[in-house]
Amino acid sequence: MLLVHSIKELIGIEEDGRLILRGSAMPEVRSITDAFLLIEGDRIADYGKMTAKRYHELKLRIPETDQIDATGRLVLPAFCDSHTHLVYPATREIEYVDKIKGLSYEEIAKRGGGILNSAKRMQEITEDELFDQAVSRLDEIVKMGTGAVEIKSGYGLTTESELKMLRVIRRLKESSALQIKASFLGAHAVPLEYRGKQTEYVDLVINEMIPMVAAEELADYIDVFCDKGFFTVEDTDRILNAGMKYGLKPKIHANELDYSGGIQVGVKYDALSVDHLEYTGDAEIEALLNSDTIPTILPGAAFFLNMPYAPARKMIDAGLPLAMASDFNPGSSPSGNMQLILSMASILYRLTPEEGLNACCLNGAYAMGISEDTGSITKGKLANLIITEKMDNLAYMPYYYGVNKVFKTILNGKLQ
Numbered sequence: 193m194l195l196v197h198s199i200k201e202l203i204g205i206e207e208d209g210r211l212i213l214r215g216s217a218m219p220e221v222r223s224i225t226d227a228f229l230l231i232e233g234d235r236i237a238d239y240g241k242m243t244a245k246r247y248h249e250l251k252l253r254i255p256e257t258d259q260i261d262a263t264g265r266l267v268l269p270a271f272c273d274s275h276t277h278l279v280y281p282a283t284r285e286i287e288y289v290d291k292i293k294g295l296s297y298e299e300i301a302k303r304g305g306g307i308l309n310s311a312k313r314m315q316e317i318t319e320d321e322l323f324d325q326a327v328s329r330l331d332e333i334v335k336m337g338t339g340a341v342e343i344k345s346g347y348g349l350t351t352e353s354e355l356k357m358l359r360v361i362r363r364l365k366e367s368s369a370l371q372i373k374a375s376f377l378g379a380h381a382v383p384l385e386y387r388g389k390q391t392e393y394v395d396l397v398i399n400e401m402i403p404m405v406a407a408e409e410l411a412d413y414i415d416v417f418c419d420k421g422f423f424t425v426e427d428t429d430r431i432l433n434a435g436m437k438y439g440l441k442p443k444i445h446a447n448e449l450d451y452s453g454g455i456q457v458g459v460k461y462d463a464l465s466v467d468h469l470e471y472t473g474d475a476e477i478e479a480l481l482n483s484d485t486i487p488t489i490l491p492g493a494a495f496f497l498n499m500p501y502a503p504a505r506k507m508i509d510a511g512l513p514l515a516m517a518s519d520f521n522p523g524s525s526p527s528g529n530m531q532l533i534l535s536m537a538s539i540l541y542r543l544t545p546e547e548g549l550n551a552c553c554l555n556g557a558y559a560m561g562i563s564e565d566t567g568s569i570t571k572g573k574l575a576n577l578i579i580t581e582k583m584d585n586l587a588y589m590p591y592y593y594g595v596n597k598v599f600k601t602i603l604n605g606k607l608q
């Protein structure tokens with residue numbers, strides 16, 4: 193048992209069983225001031241006011257060493273980062289300089305840079321090296337308050353390398369305290385050898401990669417980069433159809449570079465989420481309104497690439513739910529810091545701190561298919577929590593940006 197007491201404010205309580213917050217429910221964040229929280233095993237067992245009678249009984253019964261004094265601190269649900277590519281072989285800061293000098297993301301991609309650059313390095317790296325690098329990235333994001341993370345393949349682009357990436361993700365699942373979901377993203381870019389033969393590459397993804405990924409049960413979800421210069425709606429249609437035959441639910445990259453039709457094809461295949469969404473208009477919002485698919489915005493990528501920002505306010509005001517994720521990857525978002533995403537949610541997308549928190553916690557959990565188990569302060573859910581540095585209120589989290597404001601992260605009931 194672990195007793196966290198004297199909490200200035202316990203924030204993000206959900207006891208109505210809601211697994212997603214849509215539209216006007218997005219700003220709803222329940223909290224208790226001057227609170228305690230009890231953890232039994234890996235779960236949240238109880239919480240309440242410090243004045244409650246049962247708190248005093250607990251305080252006497254539980255050994256001092258199993259108590260945490262959170263005086264002056266907030267306790268929040270740990271972040272659920274529903275979109276990352278954090279298994280990668282090398283950073284790409286040289287391209288970053290090219291971008292500063294004026295080359296666009298698409299121009300860099302056309303020259304064999306970008307995703308293809310990572311794919312080349314992926315062939316050369318050993319599985320162990322790849323694993324070790326990813327472990328240190330996971331350690332880094334845990335310190336910044338992340339408790340659950342989705343990780344994609346997609347820097348392999350050959351059957352062998354895609355499987356290598358997914359096997360690394362499986363090892364991470366087995367060895368990490370984080371909750372991890374894996375997405376197969378064979379259709380992330382067309383490899384150089386298939387230039388001008390895109391359909392043949394899509395055939396390879398469908399006929400060889402998907403069956404092997406499924407046979408080893410290496411992925412929870414299937415992803416496609418459905419956008420201008422990458423994969424077409426027709427390619428996406430074929431790949432999602434094939435993935436679904438093996439029980440792989442889609443979670444796709446859509447509408448980052450154009451009104452690509454990606455959102456609509458995602459909705460058609462009942463995708464769990466459609467992600468990026470810089471190019472979202474009325475037709476896309478309409479399609480999403482009639483679906484269970486959660487739109488997911490990746491502020492880090494739009495910021496880093498100097499792209500237009502997705503119309504987050506308009507989407508929420510239209511009644512949509514919204515998740516936000518880091519997109520942690522070496523090309524377009526080299527940061528897995530969800531506190532920064534919270535700040536961007538407010539500064540760049542005009543979300544209130546409460547809406548931002550819901551986008552990064554409960555709705556992020558929904559976008560990973562795990563909101564029954566995490567994403568809020570709920571009795572019976574996993575004790576995945578953040579104890580913040582001393583601060584007065586939730587608004588300080590996005591406001592005081594650029595430094596780590598997490599004092600401790602608790603995952604599965606254990607201090608990390």
Ligand code: NIG
Nearest residue numbers: 306307417493519521523524
């Ligand atoms: O989510 N948009 C596509 N894929 C990644 C970029 C990966 C890369 O450039 O390495 C993204 O931003």
Ligand code: FE
Nearest residue numbers: 275277445519
């Ligand atoms: Fe991505």
